[in-house]
Amino acid sequence: MKRIFLFLATNLAVMLVLSIVLTLLGVGRQGAASGLGLDLGSLMLFSLVCGFTGAIFSLLVSKPMAKWSTGARVIAAAASTDERWLLDTVRRLAERAGIVMPEVAIYDGAPNAFATGAFKNSALVAVSTGLLESMSREEVEAVLGHEISHVANGDMVTLTLIQGVLNTFVIFLARVVGFFVDRVLLRNNGEQRGPGIGYMVTVFVCEIVFGIAASLIVAWFSRQREFRADAGSAKLLGSPQPMMRALARLGAAPGGELPQSMAAFGINSGGGGGAWLALLATHPPLEQRIAALRGVQS
DSSP states (O other), X not given: OHHHHHHHHHHHHHHHHXXXXXXXXXXXXXXXXXXXXXXXHHHHHHHHHHHHHHHHHHHHTHHHHHHHXXXXXXXXXXXXXXXXXXXXXXXXXXXXXXXXXXXXXXXXXXXXXXXXXXXXXXXXXXXXXXXXXXXXXXXXXXXXXXXXXXXXXXXXXXXXXHHHHHHHHXXXXXXXXXXXXXXXXXXXXXTOOSOOHHHHHHHHHHHHHHHHHHHHHHHHHHHHXXXXXXXXXXXHHTOSHHHHHHHHHHHHSOOOOOOGXXXXXXXXXXXXXXXXXXXXXXXXXXXXXXHHHHHHHO
């Protein structure tokens, strides 16, 4: 539960801070209210800037942040037979997927893996030491195929664009609601120009509420993306069985926790929480993913 709420808070933080700072500087207030009317054009431009700036910035720094936050060590030259096998496997899967070979890294931790990067041909695939130690090579290859599929599908960019669009509407709608609450319900004073305290409070509350609703949509897209990456792994390996066994093994042991900024890109985000918290989960339950792969097999 704590992990999910922290992930949600991370998604909301950049958008809230940026929009509040610009509003205090007068940018948001000027865009929200022009005289006694609503300047929708300026407001939409303001919302686009706030909505996409944080999302795009997070995407651009995703790879260095992932290395720093996990302590991942990029394999520049293989120092062992296992590292040589890992590099060769990623290279082979990348060629099959039609992408440039991503950087390959290892980090210390319980079984997990992730892929990230702003560009399809400049990505990073990392696996934990726990994953390498607890799985067979065929199972590790299936996990690598899953992560390579994320890269080939452009999932990081897709989620960033979805988050940016939703952030834009969150900021836009929050200020529209704030304008009408301030004008109609709290002040209704035609002589006073510019939004008042009612506008500021309403915008802040609405951004949080609408932001939570937007996170539900982003989480839903993320879960669909996981099913597609599982199927992509099955296609790259020529069979869904290795991925099914890898998921079953992950379900038999607690998965490694990733930093909140990386949780949506891991092979396993963990479990727990009630049914309503499942709506905020970035990954489907492992049982559902295995069942979906059985469908691929049939």
